[in-house]
Amino acid sequence: MSLDDTTLSLHARIRGDIEGAILSGTLRPGDRIPFEHELMAQYGCARMTVNKALTGLVEAGLLDRRKRAGTFVSRPQIHMAALAIPDIQAEVTGRGQAYRLELLSRDLLPAASVDPERMRPPRGAKVLALTCRHLADGVPFAVEERLISLKAVPEAATVDFTEVAPGSWLLAHVPWTEAEHRITAAPAGRLAGALGVEEGMACLILDRRTWRGDQPITHVRQVFPGAGFDLVARFTGAGGPG
Amino acid sequence: MSLDDTTLSLHARIRGDIEGAILSGTLRPGDRIPFEHELMAQYGCARMTVNKALTGLVEAGLLDRRKRAGTFVSRPQIHMAALAIPDIQAEVTGRGQAYRLELLSRDLLPAASVDPERMRPPRGAKVLALTCRHLADGVPFAVEERLISLKAVPEAATVDFTEVAPGSWLLAHVPWTEAEHRITAAPAGRLAGALGVEEGMACLILDRRTWRGDQPITHVRQVFPGAGFDLVARFTGAGGPG
DNA sequence: ACATAAATAATGTATAGACATAAAACAGGC
DNA sequence: GCCTGTTTTATGTCTATACATTATTTATGT
Incomplete structure (x- = not known):
């Protein structure tokens, strides 16, 4: 053997x-x-x-x-596959393409004005709201709206997010204990306009929320044009196919 | 402490x-x-x-x-979240809805005629090709095209897939060691017609391939209408948000 | 027969000690 | 300074033993 x-x-x-x-x-x-x-x-x-x-x-x-x-x-019971949290910046540069980030907006919101569907920050906390566009070789391929709870990540207030993508920075600096991904397909709407795709074009929408314990860290909604962008999850382990 | x-x-x-x-x-x-x-x-x-x-x-x-x-x-490096392999049948019945399966086609293909992009079965193996429609409370909500390598799962040839969904049956019977998911958004095309959605409607497409060791087990492409269907992945563990 | 008690057999946890291994720190020699 | 061995130190592995825990089996008393 x-x-x-x-x-x-x-x-x-x-x-x-x-x-x-x-x-x-x-x-x-x-x-x-x-x-x-x-x-x-x-x-x-x-x-x-x-x-x-x-x-x-x-x-x-x-x-x-x-x-x-x-x-x-054991009888196979863990029917799970791993979905890599996409580090957009690392993936683009890893393919040898030139990555560029555009910061479209940056606001500091009081906790009370945050949509509770997206994040429930602790009372009195400030929330950093960012809108970014990601470009590969000059072509926009993703737009993201992000909320970062400054209660959980106070350092984020002082980071220059025109240099490093917020996702990359958070990946490197902040540990989480829970994450939720929600993947949807929808026709291009408000956000997708910044992608330069036709109105109504099928887009992939990835909502990700992460927590450390009870405390929310970040919520991000990333919109990708349906054509040419896949999310890939690969997993090695034991389980059962379906 | x-x-x-x-x-x-x-x-x-x-x-x-x-x-x-x-x-x-x-x-x-x-x-x-x-x-x-x-x-x-x-x-x-x-x-x-x-x-x-x-x-x-x-x-x-x-x-x-x-x-x-x-x-x-450790620095957070396992940037992974768990994507539950959807057992469509279990999920629908779990929500208290009536699940029904329609087997639209069932063919036995020689290995050579299988698109190598979808599966590379061993030489000489037979492959079972199924097309199914899933209905919840009588309304179609997913269509799937599936290949099952009978070399890996010979019992599948004798299963009545009009009773139990192929995904549910495989989950319960066959262990895998590797899985790959690919999630795409695309306008409704050939397959989506069976869903009863308008031509061009944004749909979520999930491609899943599983292996045991080197041997391919199954490939399935599931198409969901974009409206009203999300894939949700929740994960508890250590990592970093992005 | 039947409930109860004791013996048994497997895993679960912990110990003190031994030697192996690898990387950092430290010494010399040039 | 710079390279090269040597020493030191923390982890990696393994042993032989001991007792705890728990589910099963066997024995026992009524």
Whole structure:
């Protein structure tokens, strides 16, 4: 089962063997895998080493363990895929295109005047409202309206967002604990005018809200022309297709 | 820092303390946390116990460790959010609406005739091609074109997909290791006609491909009318907003 | 038969110690 | 200064052992 082991620690090799057997289908959901003392004998190591491998696979969601009963292959239940939070600036420059940012508006709003559908900042907090246009090789390809709670990110008030895109800056500086994405298709309206597309053209709208604990950090609505822009999510892990 | 500990194991408490300090912002990205021997003294336990807590936080992506240098709070780099793979059937019935499936076409294709952009099945494999329409309370709201590699899922050839939606069946029966989603906005075209929307109406198109190892399992293109249908992805974890 | 108690067998947690490994710090020698 | 070894130090891995916990099995008393 195990391949080349010269570079791998033993617990990583045990883990890899079992993971491989599960992902290849040799071990199927519900199957019991050998007891710790059997794996000890099989690999000629201490129980703690086997235990470390199995504990890791439990955390990864591949195994379930029950005292006295044994260790079993989990039934796939995490039907999730990862959607990369698009860092527009990094993606454009990563493709070798020239990225340019235009700051169309910048306002400081009191918390009370913020649409609660978009963000519910704490009472009395100030909110920075930005409207930006993103250009690749001089051609506009995205417009974004963003709210940033200065209660959560006070440093944002002093950042020059004509140089670095607000999304890139936030990605690098502020950790979040919760995020919600909402993806919609809609005909080009008010915002899409700045993209230079025809009225009524199908556009992709990405709403993203992030929090740290209970505190809202940012809300952004990004509008992309439907033609030529996809959101791509790629995921490696265990689950079931649908 | 630690709250109630009566029910938690010591390594879990250490881990929770550090995780809490990171998520609350007390510890910031790049900060060094105490050395193992300092945490040993602080919690009055063995190094292995501290090590187990820290190793778990490394696997969770919250910490980075460098020999000789110490242990540091990770810079948010996992800019990912989870996009639930939509189980259309479960979602509709979960909202208390009546779900109905219409199988518009069912074909068995040789591997060679499959568009390689959609799927690259192994030579000689047969591919099941399905076209379905999903209805909620009698109203069509999604159309899907799906390919299923019978090499990967031979049982699919015998399933009656007029009863259970192919997505739901695959979710329950077939594990995958890799998935790719591609989300596009486009005006209603050929497929969207079956939705009963006007020509040119903005639609949301979701392409999903899944693999187990190198082997392709399924490709599906689902078309939703732009009005009234969002994809929502919610994620709890550590990262940075953008 | 049936409820209850005890033995058993698996995982869960923790320990103290040992050696390996890698990167930073420090020394010399040029 | 600059390069090159050497030492130091923190993490990485592994061991052998101990006791705790929990679900199952077996034994026991009525």
